[in-house]
Amino acid sequence: MSPISQFLEKWVLPPSVVFQLRLLKSQIKLLSLSSNDKELLREPELMRNRHAGSRCFILGAGSSVKNYDLLKLRGEHVISVSNTFVHPDYSRIKPMYHVLPSLLQSHGHIHEREQLVTWLKQMEQSIGGAEIFLHFGDKALIEQSGLFNGIRIHWVEYSPWNGAFDVPIDLKRIPSIGSVSELALTLAIFLGYDNIYLLGIDHDWFNGLFVYFYDHATQHVMRPNQDTLSFADSEFQMRRHADIFRKYKYLRSLHPGIYNVNLNPNHYLDVFPKVDYASLFNKTT
Numbered sequence: 001m002s003p004i005s006q007f008l009e010k011w012v013l014p015p016s017v018v019f020q021l022r023l024l025k026s027q028i029k030l031l032s033l034s035s036n037d038k039e040l041l042r043e044p045e046l047m048r049n050r051h052a053g054s055r056c057f058i059l060g061a062g063s064s065v066k067n068y069d070l071l072k073l074r075g076e077h078v079i080s081v082s083n084t085f086v087h088p089d090y091s092r093i094k095p096m097y098h099v100l101p102s103l104l105q106s107h108g109h110i111h112e113r114e115q116l117v118t119w120l121k122q123m124e125q126s127i128g129g130a131e132i133f134l135h136f137g138d139k140a141l142i143e144q145s146g147l148f149n150g151i152r153i154h155w156v157e158y159s160p161w162n163g164a165f166d167v168p169i170d171l172k173r174i175p176s177i178g179s180v181s182e183l184a185l186t187l188a189i190f191l192g193y194d195n196i197y198l199l200g201i202d203h204d205w206f207n208g209l210f211v212y213f214y215d216h217a218t219q220h221v222m223r224p225n226q227d228t229l230s231f232a233d234s235e236f237q238m239r240r241h242a243d244i245f246r247k248y249k250y251l252r253s254l255h256p257g258i259y260n261v262n263l264n265p266n267h268y269l270d271v272f273p274k275v276d277y278a279s280l281f282n283k284t285t
Contacts, residue, residue: 015162022160030157030172041136041172044154049192051077056193058184059084059095062202064262065213072281079188081180083119083212084200085126086219098127099187101180102135102158110229111222117145119221124148133171133187156183163243165250178244179203185251185258195257197280203244204267205237245271 033041056077059065061084070089078095085098101107103116124147131152134142139155142148154171161167161175169190177183181201188196200213209229210216216223248271252258260272261280 019160019162026159026173037136037139040139040155041157044133044156044171044190047154048190052192052194054193055195055197056096056188056191057197057199058181058188058201059087060181060184060198060200060202061212061214062200062204062262062267063207063211063213064202064267065200068199068277072277077193079184080127080130081184083214083220085123086214090126091128094128095130097133097187098123098130099133099180099184100135100138101177101183103138104141105135105137107222113141115222116141117147120145120147122221124151127151133183161247163246163250165253167250169254175247175250177247178240182244182247182251185248189251189255193257195259196255197275198258198260198262198269198272199277200262201260201269202262202267203241203269205241206234245269248272 030038030041054077056079057073059070059073059078059080061082065084065087070087070093073093076093078093079097079099080090080095081099082101084090103111104113107116120142129151131154132148133154133156136155136157142153156171156174158176159173167175169186171187171190174183174186181198185196185198202211204211209232210223212220214220248269252271258272259275260269261275261277262269
């Protein structure tokens with residue numbers, strides 16, 4: 001965005017006008033795509049309600065995952081995110097789907113292209129038969145790097161969001177996200193799951209930037225240093241999480257069957273009702 005555009009959006013134009021302009025720009029972008037690219041973005045529509053009548057678990061990377069017996073998820077429908085494939089039980093629970101946030105658009109200012117490719121290659125070797133959902137803006141990066149050969153790729157696109165709840169679920173116009181968990185939840189609703197359970201979606205940023213179930217320094221190829229993320233202070237995190245939690249409320253308004261099975265007592269994800277993890281398997285294991 002040019003400095004003039006930034007000035008107009010921040011100081012001159014009303015927020016409602018800024019949103020409409022961004023929405024128009026997004027729509028023009030979709031219309032200007034080639035017929036082949038438009039078809040790629042339409043393909044996921046064939047998956048709508050594919051899993052109606054089933055339940056799924058969304059596997060996040062929060063430190064609370066260390067407290068779960070993930071082997072209970074064998075035979076379950078699992079949607080994993082980002083770097084969760086480093087979990088020692090990943091290959092045994094065999095997630096059906098793996099989702100990533102936008103890479104170049106959201107993380108390109110933090111990570112070098114070569115670093116992203118190295119991480120994606122490690123992912124490619126680790127996610128087994130999982131189908132992967134990627135941002136359409138990363139299509140050229142994936143293709144030029146020869147990644148995910150033999151793995152089913154589904155492309156999604158994002159659209160500006162003003163916090164309204166009257167937006168239908170559409171994978172080629174997903175309301176902009178601040179966390180990959182929003183994409184995973186959107187996908188689970190789109191696929192028609194009756195009940196959706198969140199594991200390891202901790203949102204405990206106040207405990208530090210790199211609090212995961214794995215060792216960020218040794219088990220994540222993309223590990224920016226503290227200086228690179230100096231912008232991610234408490235104000236940044238609070239504003240970001242306000243948007244994320246607003247999105248969670250929007251998604252719950254569309255689907256009341258979302259539950260939090262988080263075992264981390266030091267978190268504040270209160271949007272979804274809590275359920276006991278072990279109790280979900282009393283009748284199935």
